[in-house]
Amino acid sequence: MTIELRQLRYFVTLADTLHFGRAAAQLHITQPPLSRQIAALEDTLGVVLFARSSRQVELTAAGRHFHAQAARILATLDSAVRSTQASARGERGVLRVGFTMSAAWNVLPALIRRYGDAYPAAEIQLSEVVPRALDEALLSGRADVGIAFPWQRPDGLEYLRVHAEPLCAVLPAGHRLVACAVVAVGELADEPFITFPAATAPALHALVAGCCREHGFEPRIRLETHLQQTIVNLVAEGLGVSLVPRSMSRMQLPGAVFRPISSPRVIEQGVIWAASNANPCLVRFLECARAFGAAAAAGD
Amino acid sequence: MTIELRQLRYFVTLADTLHFGRAAAQLHITQPPLSRQIAALEDTLGVVLFARSSRQVELTAAGRHFHAQAARILATLDSAVRSTQASARGERGVLRVGFTMSAAWNVLPALIRRYGDAYPAAEIQLSEVVPRALDEALLSGRADVGIAFPWQRPDGLEYLRVHAEPLCAVLPAGHRLVACAVVAVGELADEPFITFPAATAPALHALVAGCCREHGFEPRIRLETHLQQTIVNLVAEGLGVSLVPRSMSRMQLPGAVFRPISSPRVIEQGVIWAASNANPCLVRFLECARAFGAAAAAGD
DNA sequence: CGTCATCGATACGCCTCAGGCATCGTTAAC
DNA sequence: GTTAACGATGCCTGAGGCGTATCGATGACG
Numbered sequence: 193m194t195i196e197l198r199q200l201r202y203f204v205t206l207a208d209t210l211h212f213g214r215a216a217a218q219l220h221i222t223q224p225p226l227s228r229q230i231a232a233l234e235d236t237l238g239v240v241l242f243a244r245s246s247r248q249v250e251l252t253a254a255g256r257h258f259h260a261q262a263a264r265i266l267a268t269l270d271s272a273v274r275s276t277q278a279s280a281r282g283e284r285g286v287l288r289v290g291f292t293m294s295a296a297w298n299v300l301p302a303l304i305r306r307y308g309d310a311y312p313a314a315e316i317q318l319s320e321v322v323p324r325a326l327d328e329a330l331l332s333g334r335a336d337v338g339i340a341f342p343w344q345r346p347d348g349l350e351y352l353r354v355h356a357e358p359l360c361a362v363l364p365a366g367h368r369l370v371a372c373a374v375v376a377v378g379e380l381a382d383e384p385f386i387t388f389p390a391a392t393a394p395a396l397h398a399l400v401a402g403c404c405r406e407h408g409f410e411p412r413i414r415l416e417t418h419l420q421q422t423i424v425n426l427v428a429e430g431l432g433v434s435l436v437p438r439s440m441s442r443m444q445l446p447g448a449v450f451r452p453i454s455s456p457r458v459i460e461q462g463v464i465w466a467a468s469n470a471n472p473c474l475v476r477f478l479e480c481a482r483a484f485g486a487a488a489a490a491g492d
Numbered sequence: 493m494t495i496e497l498r499q500l501r502y503f504v505t506l507a508d509t510l511h512f513g514r515a516a517a518q519l520h521i522t523q524p525p526l527s528r529q530i531a532a533l534e535d536t537l538g539v540v541l542f543a544r545s546s547r548q549v550e551l552t553a554a555g556r557h558f559h560a561q562a563a564r565i566l567a568t569l570d571s572a573v574r575s576t577q578a579s580a581r582g583e584r585g586v587l588r589v590g591f592t593m594s595a596a597w598n599v600l601p602a603l604i605r606r607y608g609d610a611y612p613a614a615e616i617q618l619s620e621v622v623p624r625a626l627d628e629a630l631l632s633g634r635a636d637v638g639i640a641f642p643w644q645r646p647d648g649l650e651y652l653r654v655h656a657e658p659l660c661a662v663l664p665a666g667h668r669l670v671a672c673a674v675v676a677v678g679e680l681a682d683e684p685f686i687t688f689p690a691a692t693a694p695a696l697h698a699l700v701a702g703c704c705r706e707h708g709f710e711p712r713i714r715l716e717t718h719l720q721q722t723i724v725n726l727v728a729e730g731l732g733v734s735l736v737p738r739s740m741s742r743m744q745l746p747g748a749v750f751r752p753i754s755s756p757r758v759i760e761q762g763v764i765w766a767a768s769n770a771n772p773c774l775v776r777f778l779e780c781a782r783a784f785g786a787a788a789a790a791g792d
Numbered sequence: 793c794g795t796c797a798t799c800g801a802t803a804c805g806c807c808t809c810a811g812g813c814a815t816c817g818t819t820a821a822c
Numbered sequence: 823g824t825t826a827a828c829g830a831t832g833c834c835t836g837a838g839g840c841g842t843a844t845c846g847a848t849g850a851c852g
Contacts, residue, residue: 195569
């Protein structure tokens with residue numbers, strides 16, 4: 193004979209009321225099956241849990257001990273059910289977010305904060321990945337969602353635009369073009385460029401290069417670095433010029449001046465995920481991302 | 493529909509093997525009922541726990557969460573069963589021991605240590621009581637067992653002798669009777685006595701008085717104190733003489749000399765308990781007490 | 793002191809449901 | 823294209839849980 197939860201539920205109710213009739217009523221059964229189930233439980237345990245007379249029912253010492261344990265087990269099961277349901281709704285669990293360093297500057301902190309506030313029981317695991325590793329991490333299930341620039345997406349990955357902003361020029365403080373309120377990109381043809389490496393940030397690299405080509409020149413690349421902040425630092429040191437997302441202008445760095453450019457290209461960032469990913473947290477996160485993208489578009 | 497332990501057991505086994513056929517074999521059932529029980533569990537929870545294809549079974553995120561909880565619940569139940577059985581055997585639980593100060597000098601520490609070593613999972617609650625309160629505490633169930641001198645026992649209390657020892661005389665160092673190897677009790681007729689108060693230690697008081705009367709005199713009581721150690725202290729100060737249990741001579745107090753007495757009365761101590769007491773720890777304790785008494789008698 | 797009411801245990805019949813057998817549908821391997 | 827593996831489903835049987843009726847013991851009350 194094995195113990196069943198029914199017996200624990202009956203036992204706890206009886207231990208609480210110490211009256212077979214009332215306990216049975218509380219359990220919405222009649223008294224005889226309660227008597228039998230309690231007897232069966234005692235038989236299985238090999239322990240007398242209640243001292244019964246025809247006038248009074250009380251717990252034995254072992255019964256008191258088992259009562260505490262059984263009540264705890266039932267409470268644990270109840271909370272397990274609730275938390276499992278929450279887990280299935282994606283309100284609890286683990287969401288592994290892969291982000292590329294170049295894409296993390298704007299979107300990541302705000303989006304993660306929004307999601308974390310909405311689902312405090314969800315655990316967020318952030319890890320930096322290089323862009324070309326992101327696809328593989330998502331498809332293999334090592335990450336649930338990525339934050340990146342749009343790129344040649346392999347089959348099975350979905351993309352949702354979350355943020356967009358124009359490129360702008362960043363110049364050393366003493367540069368001749370600082371005088372212009374709007375910089376014509378063609379004016380930068382002979383300037384040494386500081387850009388993102390094509391290997392680790394292909395989208396951004398291609399965007400900058402494409403912007404230059406559109407204006408009739410191939411950018412002369414002097415330095416490459418994959419950290420956007422470093423690009424601005426190097427420009428401030430007078431080592432060259434660059435085209436960077438406008439939000440970088442929030443860096444108030446003496447020696448670096450930001451200027452809008454003529455016919456600016458727009459750089460876009462979004463979240464990317466595997467269509468086959470069944471992590472329920474992902475659904476909730478994408479809801480956040482959608483709302484975040486809508487709010488950002490409205491605020492633009 | 494309510495969750496049953498069978499479903500948890502099946503679920504955990506399946507989550508461990510991730511194979512319906514093998515899990516069913518491990519559970520000594522066939523595969524169809526396992527499929528149905530798992531489906532019923534998922535239905536009750538409203539949560540898909542396994543991602544099944546016809547080639548592969550794996551846990552969902554919610555399933556992993558529930559697996560940890562369910563395994564913990566089953567383990568908790570298992571340990572609850574074991575500890576409840578131990579509790580019923582009296583190997584675990586609470587034993588409330590009431591002792592009288594005058595009786596505690598010899599028997600209590602050794603007996604408690606023996607019991608505590610034998611049943612380390614049992615909790616021992618010691619409390620001092622005055623002798624006349626002991627009976628009531630035992631009968632009302634506020635204490636499980638007492639250690640005391642035998643006395644007029646009311647109905648419903650049982651007694652088991654555990655220890656016995658003769659009275660001996662304790663004298664101030666300079667006393668004329670110190671020269672005698674054995675003191676004749678009659679010689680103490682004119683000495684001032686230091687005794688136990690009749691109110692709190694009636695048995696001991698009566699024994700000493702009876703011993704004196706047997707030798708033809710009523711003891712002249714100068715001081716009363718309920719602590720045996722204090723009696724010896726006062727004797728050492730030269731305030732009088734006394735008759736005390738022989739084991740008190742282990743007190744090596746300068747100024748107090750112990751001497752055997754002629755035709756000594758034996759003072760007896762034992763354990764006392766309510767026959768109606770169903771605390772299983774009591775049974776184990778009484779076994780210890782019986783063995784302790786036998787060992788003491790053999791060592792005598 | 794006899795009667796009655798209360799309360800848990802027991803007897804018996806019904807019916808639900810868990811388990812076994814047979815089979816289906818899908819998928820991957822060869 | 824065939825086959826084998828595997829989980830799902832349909833159907834049947836039997837164990838067992840529940841309800842009704844009743845018993846036996848024990849206080850309460852007149």
